[in-house]
Amino acid sequence: MRHIISILMENEAGALSRVAGLFSARGYNIESLTVATTEDESLSRMTLVTSGTEDVIEQITKQLNKLIDVVKLMDMYECAHIEREMMLIKVRAANGGRDEVKRLADIFRGRVIDVTDSMYTIEVTGTGDKLDAFVQVIEPSDIIEVVRSGVTGIARGEKSLRV
């Protein structure tokens, strides 16, 4: 089962490699991982998507908690949450194809953020599934480049992950 784990950690050099090293050393898989500092510069927030049986996920959260740099973490699947991923996609859009690409972008609430005579660069935000769906509706031979940020997430309502 897929889980999104949000981690608040000390913003120290090497903190990221401790998490990455833990996953490779113990054979856990990482589907995606994003990290950036928070409003408090001494803290980084990492969002990690992984999958495994309940036992494996329990071990993952316990092992992460053991890392000295980890201040707090939360398994987003234990509460209602919002998940978002951003994609930048560069698509061939020439002649008659331009309207069609624009229409598709609109359907997915994407925004064209860069334009040339022959292509569009589109920004799409949403869940991973939505981004997958958008990629699928574009003719494969028209896709020039895809950049995905990896998943980030936040709990709904009053619940929050903070120090």
Add this chain to the structure above:
Amino acid sequence: MELTGADIFVRCLADEGVEYIFGYPGGAVLPIYDALYRQDKVQHILVRHEQAATHAADGYARATGRPGVVLVTSGPGATNAVTGIATAYMDSIPMVAFTGQVPTAMIGNDAFQEVDNIGITRPCVKHNFLVKDVRDLAETIKKAFYIATTGRPGPVVVDIPKDITTHKSEYKYPRRISMRSYSPVTRGHPRQIKKAIELMLTAKRPMVYSGGGVILSAASQALTEFTRLLGYPITNTLMGLGAYPATDRQFLGMLGMHGTYEANMAMHNCDVLIAIGARFDDRVVGNVEKFCPTARIIHLDIDPASISKTVKVDVPIVGPVDQVLKEMLKLLKESAETPDPTAMQAWWKQIEEWRAMDCLKYTQDDEVIKPQYVVETLYKVTGGGAYVTSDVGQHQMFAAQFYKFDQPNRWINSGGLGTMGFCFPAAMGVQFAHPGETVACITGEGSIQMCIQELSTCRQYSLPIKIINLNNGYLGMVRQWQEFFYQGRYAMSYMESLPDFVKLAESYGHVGMQISRPADVEGALKEAMAMKDRLVFLDFLTDKTENVYPMVPAGAGQNEMILV
């Protein structure tokens, strides 16, 4: 007044109460060695190889409960130390290892004697630090000791670039430290403790299984009282030997791959298992599917990640073993309930039947020395009071089976990582910690050669260690597995071209003895023990084909033992 980083370093160790630092100098740590030279509070012990420095510090820590301290130079100094750091990590031993590093400006340039030591040690330390500013040095050292010695203990590496040791800063050593990201549990949850008590009192066939956590938590006395109050049978893991008196009737011996028949059978048949400071290691559990099939399990451990890692438990308690056991004792004494006497009588009757199998029996003949006989005689000659270190292999198992430890911190071996070469340098650390005590190093001709250079260190510091070399000319445990599981194809397990150990010991200024006849074993051991101020290397030529029994083959259930 401002001090250099090197002087700050030495002051920190003195303020931390460090007696000994085990190490080896080199370019990157020259300023620190200069600072050590100019003081007399912390004594530096010069080993002959950095691996030995870590094992010596480790042995010191295991024998005292205080952190072992290591100092090595950058590059090869640091990489040589890695085996010892990993050894300490696997057995949760408090250790602080300081490694030199090239100057900060040169980091990443492939400088002379540079390695990414933070990267190399990351998976085998509890935590590590690279000091980037001399103003952070004292606080980092405080943090290192705090992390190494609290919660589930473990090694911490502090990597110190050379320029940090020459930069200056005000010296202030923090008395206390708190970290928002690290706050080990100090108490077990009262509701879980109560649940555990209720469950253990309903048991008809209870079993206590305790491990190294009891020793690390200094909880032997509490464990002994607890077990005696309940009257339950108890087994110790390899790491936990000595936590409960081995000569006590309730003690069933060690469990696991080479555990006793009675301990493994009692585990397999129990209905309530009380696991204390033990981690359900694969050498204990064997086949997880077949492990304790009828038991409900209580697990007490300081590390939440140890709980339900391999074996699902029913009542987990996260907390310090000592505190929780004391709390349990209090509740048990207040409780109106007591263990069911009829059930206990039947259970003990069954256990005594298993015990009567006498699974450790062996026959000492007149011609060839049995390794078990040497350990048994050592036990007799030392009155059971020695500190015993061991290497890894058959001799380690014979030592664990035949030397009956009645006290904690006396049995010192590499259980988790299984590091050959550990025994002798660890014995040095133990001897420094307890100068007046007998320290016996039970080893084999394979293992001893992995750190034999330390004969020189022992000469320099006059360490009167007694080396008990069980020399069968084979890597015995490898040979045993090849006999059992590889149809006797003894690939590379025969040790050829062995040195004359007697002459070797003598060349370093020690006493060497070779013993080849069973009749001479006791006399030789007595003679060696009488030489209070000399290292004696006793080379026992033992039975080449003796195997360790019982044996639970890898992947089998605990009740599926190979007996003699």
